[in-house]
Amino acid sequence: MRADAARNLEAVLSASARLLGADPGARITDIADAAGVDRRTIYRRFQSREELLHAIYRARLDALAAVIDAARLEEAPVLVALHALAEGGIRLSREWPVDIRAAVESDVVIRREEINDRMGAFLERAQREGLIDSGLPEGLPLAMLHAVLRTLALELPDLSSARAADLAVDSFLNGLGAGRTR
Amino acid sequence: MRADAARNLEAVLSASARLLGADPGARITDIADAAGVDRRTIYRRFQSREELLHAIYRARLDALAAVIDAARLEEAPVLVALHALAEGGIRLSREWPVDIRAAVESDVVIRREEINDRMGAFLERAQREGLIDSGLPEGLPLAMLHAVLRTLALELPDLSSARAADLAVDSFLNGLGAGRTR
DNA sequence: TGGAAATGTCACGCGAGTGTAGCGCTTATG
DNA sequence: CATAAGCGCTACACTCGCGTGACATTTCCA
Numbered sequence: 001m002r003a004d005a006a007r008n009l010e011a012v013l014s015a016s017a018r019l020l021g022a023d024p025g026a027r028i029t030d031i032a033d034a035a036g037v038d039r040r041t042i043y044r045r046f047q048s049r050e051e052l053l054h055a056i057y058r059a060r061l062d063a064l065a066a067v068i069d070a071a072r073l074e075e076a077p078v079l080v081a082l083h084a085l086a087e088g089g090i091r092l093s094r095e096w097p098v099d100i101r102a103a104v105e106s107d108v109v110i111r112r113e114e115i116n117d118r119m120g121a122f123l124e125r126a127q128r129e130g131l132i133d134s135g136l137p138e139g140l141p142l143a144m145l146h147a148v149l150r151t152l153a154l155e156l157p158d159l160s161s162a163r164a165a166d167l168a169v170d171s172f173l174n175g176l177g178a179g180r181t182r
Numbered sequence: 183m184r185a186d187a188a189r190n191l192e193a194v195l196s197a198s199a200r201l202l203g204a205d206p207g208a209r210i211t212d213i214a215d216a217a218g219v220d221r222r223t224i225y226r227r228f229q230s231r232e233e234l235l236h237a238i239y240r241a242r243l244d245a246l247a248a249v250i251d252a253a254r255l256e257e258a259p260v261l262v263a264l265h266a267l268a269e270g271g272i273r274l275s276r277e278w279p280v281d282i283r284a285a286v287e288s289d290v291v292i293r294r295e296e297i298n299d300r301m302g303a304f305l306e307r308a309q310r311e312g313l314i315d316s317g318l319p320e321g322l323p324l325a326m327l328h329a330v331l332r333t334l335a336l337e338l339p340d341l342s343s344a345r346a347a348d349l350a351v352d353s354f355l356n357g358l359g360a361g362r363t364r
Numbered sequence: 365t366g367g368a369a370a371t372g373t374c375a376c377g378c379g380a381g382t383g384t385a386g387c388g389c390t391t392a393t394g
Numbered sequence: 395c396a397t398a399a400g401c402g403c404t405a406c407a408c409t410c411g412c413g414t415g416a417c418a419t420t421t422c423c424a
Contacts, residue, residue: 147330
């Protein structure tokens with residue numbers, strides 16, 4: 001692929017993630033404008049709107065899988081892995097701010113579930129090792145972790161990903177309370 | 183208004199909140215089907231799709247304002263008010279599962295900001311009174327509270343709103359950690 | 365620098381969803 | 395039970411975004 005074509009592809013993917021993340025019904029024309037490219041150029045790389053969306057989802061899943069591998073959820077000390085997961089997850093949510101839950105393509109759904117399983121298993125290890133409360137409803141830790149990461153990534157964009165990760169881990173484990181109310 | 187008409191209106195609003203919450207691009211036809219009503223009936227009550235969306239937003243804002251009033255954010259003991267806010271907020275998010283952040287109508291935006299201001303002021307009181315950590319980034323407590331409530335309301339639908347509120351307050355203030363890591 | 369790759373532009377057909385119209389039937393309510 | 399409010403149904407025009415085609419032009423790279 002030619003260098004300028006690669007640049008354009010990059011710009012299209014980035015603009016797509018941004019616009020489609022903010023509004024899943026965003027028009028191809030607007031994405032093209034945001035990427036500084038003609039609408040026709042997008043259709044040269046992607047057969048259809050669906051395929052573009054699919055590519056964005058895949059990009060996010062790829063990045064997420066890389067983050068999880070790097071965090072070594074299975075072997076690293078729980079707290080260390082949790083922090084690595086938080087920082088990577090936050091950075092990734094900012095780079096690909098699409099909501100993967102909206103995906104319906106079967107391969108995306110499968111990969112998403114695989115990743116959720118790995119994160120779920122990690123959180124169960126954290127519970128066995130006494131870092132996370134064991135009496136919580138099924139699925140709550142995973143749901144809450146996602147929520148905390150998404151919130152810090154998107155609603156406090158001025159925080160560095162490192163600082164945001166600190167806050168994410170602290171909020172997740174200890175909450176925002178000043179003293180002990182428990 | 184005739185009684186059956188009122189019933190239909192109710193069904194339409196409820197179905198709209200559900201479908202539009204899951205997918206903001208949901209078709210009027212699908213909403214009508216879900217409500218057990220003809221498409222034409224919806225257009226008899228609402229001039230346009232926009233106006234229907236607007237009505238849903240207003241319904242959610244009305245319910246939220248009522249919850250906030252009932253919680254007596256300004257006078258009640260902070261922890262009591264927080265719990266009332268949590269329970270009401272969770273119940274309301276389940277009844278009107280639309281994302282108010284997607285609204286663009288100016289009056290909706292204004293009312294939403296007013297409500298956010300009241301909640302923000304309440305959380306500042308909680309910080310002054312020592313319930314919430316005072317060293318947190320601007321806006322984090324409010325964003326996190328919204329996130330916790332939304333998560334418990336929508337991702338753990340089997341929990342009663344009372345139980346969910348308990349968990350929401352505990353997660354918000356103390357996190358999910360089993361011991362102290364701080 | 366020449367040829368191939370990539371893009372921009374204008375045009376068009378297509379399908380889907382919106383909003384409207386009229387008419388006959390159902391149903392609540394006095 | 396009468397009457398008017400409300401509804402379902404079929405059909406239609408209209409808009410908008412999608413996806414494609416052809417061709418001239420620009421840009422990279424060997």
